[in-house]
Amino acid sequence: MLNIALPKGRLGEKVYRMFAEAGFRCPSIEEENRKLTFESPENGVRYFWVKPSDVSVYVERGAADIGVCGRDILLEYVPDIYELLDLKTGICRMAVAGSVGFRDDHRRTLRVATKFSRIAADYYASLGRDIDIIHLNGSIELAPILGLSDVIVDIVETGTTLKENGLHELETIVPVSARLIANKASYAFRQDMILNIRNGLEKQIGGSKQ
């Protein structure tokens, strides 16, 4: 049985449909219920929903053989895993945003509020800009409004949330999309099955065949 960790929420549901299309359907997951794991013995797979930012932990530690998670998580936590496919869904970007009218004063340390401390630190280090990272776990947009930070580094999809809060995007750091990831040891022993899934998913995004 191949364990597959999917991110809870809209992205996970969309990705599950891709798995189903690829021939790895699991009828029980399509029913409304409160179960946590869903098995499809005939297809040899077991799915489970986990918090999106935990998918890479499940996969790196081998509790899941493969999983789907955003590139933002991979860049932030740098798990030791294989990144087998860009699913080209869940597309958004990691960006710097600030209040409309914000001007970066290079004489001062820039205060940056973010959930993604490593991404922010790496980005500003590459620019040689001295920053003060304020790690927050949610409602990042609040930080510049209340003067907690000068800018924020966060995921931006459409920019609507930013706009509603009087913020706007200043720079794009990196584009983000969902990736198929695999545990290295699982890949060593179950290469065929994992590559079948990978190739099945790839067909649906119309990429080149491996």
Added chain:
Amino acid sequence: MNPANRDTLRPEEKILFSLRSLYAQNGYTQYRMSKFEEYDLYASNKEFLLSDSVITFTDTNGKLMALKPDVTLSIVRNCRNTCDRTRKLWYTENVYRVSGSTNGYREIMQTGLECIGTVDDYNLCEVVRLAAESLRSVSDTALLAISHLDIVSAFIDRMHVSDGTRRSLLSCIRRKSTHELAALCPDQSADLIRLLSLRGSPEEAFTVLEELNAPAEAVRQLRVIFDVLSLYGLSDSVRFDFSVISDTEYYNGVVFKGYVGGIPEAILSGGRYDRLLARMNVNAEAIGFAVYLDLIERYMAAEDGFDTDILLLYTAEDNPVRVASAVRALTADGYSVLASRDIPDMLKYRRKAIMEGNGVKFIGPDA
């Protein structure tokens, strides 16, 4: 109740014993070293270490010392004056380094072997074969993923890219991220992607390597290794996997990582490290590997869940000589006995007994 076939040895200890005899059988001698080394040794080769944090302290003479985070560096330093002849060594040592997942220092039991001096084809094959055999002594489900850095480097060299792009390419290769490779160098990455997408038997891999015009000497080395592994019946547990890349500043030539069923990360890692020797001004070649026995302790639990066969309860009134004689009789029959005045918390025992007269009386059923 029969005396349990008790394993006094834990799984990792049993494996350690079989590794010891495997290495000794092949003419490797044990190398013992001190727990501390001068910090300089590690400071000048930081990138070779898996983590760059080292526990340091000041010795009584004012020298900065370190608890060894790695064994290979110490061995190389100690062998540097005797490298005109080939030395084959194995070790089992505790090393101290920050573990990726915990962010704190950990004591890690590591066993491995090194062959330093002249690494000819025979020695090369011997070390890779011993790596494959080491995995087999850990588990029947074992897989050694072998790569050759000269092949990967040659493919990247052909692309004529900047150093920055080269680093990004290596990072993509390590993650098998073919989609990112393709995005990074759209016109030139086809061969590299094909190299990474190799699947199936090593025989098929050789065909592809030839088609891709891989460096002949490297392919020849892989072929000799594969022939020797086949001779030992190990060909089923190897696969060529060119995503295995160790630090190219230190490693060159053949590198490998080993996996066993039930452990979600590589339990063995090694390769040819002539470059490390060159950086340390040692004129010799070397190859070696390490087995991370702490992973076995973490993931392979002992199966027998009993702490003791018999829990023998006695009271303050019981004569200690009688209790001792009861214990003596039971252990002579092959049972393990815990003599206690009360039942320890959470103890798992097969049977309970109490002192009665001159002997013991069993109470309750046999678990």
